[in-house]
Amino acid sequence: MTVLVTGATGHTGRHVVAGLRAAGVDTRVLVRDPAKAPDGVDVVQGDITDLAEAAAGVDAGYLLWPFFSADGIEKAVEPLRGKKIVYLSAMSAEDGGVWGDVEAAVEKVTDDWTFLRVTGLATNALAWAQQIGTGAVRAAYGQAKRSVVHERDVADMAVKALTEDHAKQIYLVTGPESVAQADQVRLIGEALGKPVTWEEQPPEEAIAQLSGYLGAEFAASAVHHWASLVDDPEPVSLDVARVTGHPARPFAEWAREHFS
Secondary structure, eight states, rough: OOEESTTTTTTHHHHHHHHHHHOOOEEEEEEEEEEGTTTEEEEEOOOOOOOOOHTTSSSEEEEESSSOOTHHHHHGGGGTTSSSSEEEEEEEGGOHHHHHHHHHHHHHHOOOOEEEEESBBBGGGGHHHHHHHHTTEEOTTTTTTEEOHHHHHHOOOOOHHHHSOOOTTTEOOOSSSSSEEHHHHHHHHHHHHOOOOOEEEEEEEEHHHHHHHHHHHHHHHHHHHHHHHHHSSSOOOOHHHHHHOOOOOOOHHHHHHOOO
């Protein structure tokens, strides 16, 4: 079989490529910059919104949709009609939104789909990197408890779904525990070998700050979600262990890999 990996140079995609190659699977990648493509793969230069060339002749695809709108998704996935599609989705897809719309579009073109619904990626903590360098992170809702998942666990799930029969399966992909955002910062500090503290930011200030690159509506939704997680932590799923055969990697391990 041949598998197409979109987002092949990104946080999860590069690990998906590595896992497929380790399994001996022929792999094609869609990249904007061929110079950044992994070694040992078939490279197609292009954009996720046009998969016609990249999808020709492949049997399966790992799909990312890195936009805050599902506009154009029907046209984008049409070249994958009838093929196996593993889509990196989000837990909130159950309530609709862009992730739910993408899932619906995928279901229209194939019966062999698998949705990896993540609560959140641990790599989102890299957004704090500049502040971490100062010894303090100012953000909203430090006591919001999140079950963020290591990107390598997402990739391990994707490789299993791409190489085995996981048709019409929806997996909740999480870390092994819910960790408060302030504790995530503390663990990053421990990985660095120096204390890093949390400075609580007023929600209105956080929304205004995030609106610059997320858009006002999405920023408000994100901050309101964090507020809900103070008393109602994100769920912890055992799907990573069930599918991959190994427990999900803890946030402390992710912090050591990225900050030590």
